[in-house]
Amino acid sequence: MKVVLQKCFNYNLEDMQKKIKYSLAEIGALNKINENSKVFIKLNCVGPFASELAITTHPMFVKAVIRIIKEKTNHIMIGDNPATRDIIHTLKKCGIYDIIQEENVTIFDGSKTINIENLQAKIYHSFDVSKDMIDQDVFINLPKLKTHTLTYLTCAEKNLFGLIYGLNKSGWHVRANTPLVFGEAINDLYGAFLNVMQNKLIVHICDGITGLEKDGPSTGGSPKNSNVILTSYDAISLDRVACEVVHLDYKKQFINVIANERKYGIGNLDDIDIVGDDISSFNTTFIPPKNSLSSFGLRLLKKKFMRNILLEHPKIDKEKCIRCGECNKICPPKAMQIKKGEFPHLKNKQCIRCWCCAEVCPQNAIKKSKRPIIGKIILK
Numbered sequence: 001m002k003v004v005l006q007k008c009f010n011y012n013l014e015d016m017q018k019k020i021k022y023s024l025a026e027i028g029a030l031n032k033i034n035e036n037s038k039v040f041i042k043l044n045c046v047g048p049f050a051s052e053l054a055i056t057t058h059p060m061f062v063k064a065v066i067r068i069i070k071e072k073t074n075h076i077m078i079g080d081n082p083a084t085r086d087i088i089h090t091l092k093k094c095g096i097y098d099i100i101q102e103e104n105v106t107i108f109d110g111s112k113t114i115n116i117e118n119l120q121a122k123i124y125h126s127f128d129v130s131k132d133m134i135d136q137d138v139f140i141n142l143p144k145l146k147t148h149t150l151t152y153l154t155c156a157e158k159n160l161f162g163l164i165y166g167l168n169k170s171g172w173h174v175r176a177n178t179p180l181v182f183g184e185a186i187n188d189l190y191g192a193f194l195n196v197m198q199n200k201l202i203v204h205i206c207d208g209i210t211g212l213e214k215d216g217p218s219t220g221g222s223p224k225n226s227n228v229i230l231t232s233y234d235a236i237s238l239d240r241v242a243c244e245v246v247h248l249d250y251k252k253q254f255i256n257v258i259a260n261e262r263k264y265g266i267g268n269l270d271d272i273d274i275v276g277d278d279i280s281s282f283n284t285t286f287i288p289p290k291n292s293l294s295s296f297g298l299r300l301l302k303k304k305f306m307r308n309i310l311l312e313h314p315k316i317d318k319e320k321c322i323r324c325g326e327c328n329k330i331c332p333p334k335a336m337q338i339k340k341g342e343f344p345h346l347k348n349k350q351c352i353r354c355w356c357c358a359e360v361c362p363q364n365a366i367k368k369s370k371r372p373i374i375g376k377i378i379l380k
C-alpha cells in the first residue's frame with residue numbers, strides 16, 4: 001500500500017493545493033472522482049477550538065482540499081461529529097465555517113444515523129453511525145496528527161470514531177472501558193466502515209503540518225510543527241508512517257497494532273510503499289503523552305480494578321477552570337460531577353480514565369494527578 005509524504009512548512013493555500021494534488025495523483029485518486037461523484041469530507045473537529053491550538057484540521061487545509069475536489073465535482077458535503085457542541089458552533093470557533101460558506105459546500109447533519117455491521121468483529125458487531133457520512137461515493141478523511149492520552153496517537157483510523165454522532169461516542173467509552181477493549185472497539189468500527197464502504201473510494205489526507213505533542217488530543221497537548229502531509233487509501237499504513245515521521249514508539253500505538261494483526265490494513269513498515277519526500281529527512285520528534293502505557297501495562301489494565309490502584313486520575317486546576325460543565329456533560333460514567341456555580345468534583349472510583357473530560361475542556365484545566373507509587377513501580 002502506498003503512502004505519499006509531502007513536506008509542507010506552512011498553511012499557504014497554493015503550496016498545500018499543489019502538494020495535496022500531487023499526492024492524490026500519485027495514488028491515482030483524482031481519476032476516480034468525476035462530476036457525478038458525491039463526496040463527503042470528514043474533518044477532525046472534536047470541539048470548538050481555535051486553529052492555532054492545532055487540535056482540529058486547519059481551516060486553510062480544509063479549503064485546499066475543497067478547492068481540489070471542486071475541480072472534479074460540486075456534490076460535496078462536509079462535517080464532523082463534535083463531542084458536546086453542535087457542528088455549526090464548533091465550525092465557527094474552529095475558523096472553518098466561513099471557508100465552507102465561501103466555497104458553497106453543504107454542512108451535514110450527523111443526527112440521522114444508520115446501523116452498520118462487522119460480522120467478523122472481535123467484540124462489537126454493530127454501530128450506529130451518521131448516515132450522510134457513508135451515503136456518498138467518496139469519503140475523504142482529514143485527520144490531524146496528534147498524540148492522545150488514552151490511545152497514544154490519533155490520526156486516520158481513530159478519526160473515524162467521529163462517524164458516531166455527538167455524545168453517543170461517550171456511551172462507547174462506558175462499554176469499552178479499558179484501553180485495549182477500546183482499541184478493539186475502534187477496530188470493530190473500522191471493520192464495519194470498510195464493509196459498508198466496499199466499492200467506494202476512501203482517501204485519508206493527514207494535516208500534520210502543525211501537529212500536537214505531549215498530552216493531546218486537545219488543550220493538554222502542545223502544538224508542534226511536524227511539517228508533513230500524508231496521503232493514502234489505507235488508514236493503517238498512513239498511521240504507521242505518521243508514527244515514524246514524528247519518531248514515536250509504534251509498539252505503543254496499540255489501535256494500529258490491533259488493526260495490523262486483524263489485517264485491516266498494513267502496519268508493517270517494510271510492506272508499505274512510501275513515496276514522495278524521504279522519510280529520513282523528517283526530523284521532528286513528538287514528546288509522547290505523560291506516562292504512556294507499554295503493552296504489559298495495557299494488558300494489566302484489562303482488569304478494571306487495577307486502574308484505581310495503578311493510574312493517575314483527572315485533577316481540576318481551579319485557577320483555570322471556568323465552571324462551564326463541559327467535562328460533566330461528556331463524562332461517560334458521570335464520575336465528573338458539578339453543581340451549579342461550583343467547580344467539578346471527581347468520584348474517583350467511578351472514573352474509567354478515558355480522558356474525554358480533558359479532551360473537551362476549553363481551558364486545559366484538567367491535568368493528570370501524580371501516578372500512584374505502586375503504579376510507578378509496576379508500570380515502569
Ligand code: SF4
Nearest residue numbers: 321322324325327361
Ligand atoms: S474543568 Fe474544564 S470543562 Fe470542566 S468545568 Fe472547568 S473549564 Fe469547564
Ligand code: SF4
Nearest residue numbers: 331351352354355357
Ligand atoms: S472523569 Fe474524565 S477520565 Fe474519568 S471517566 Fe469521566 S471523562 Fe473519563
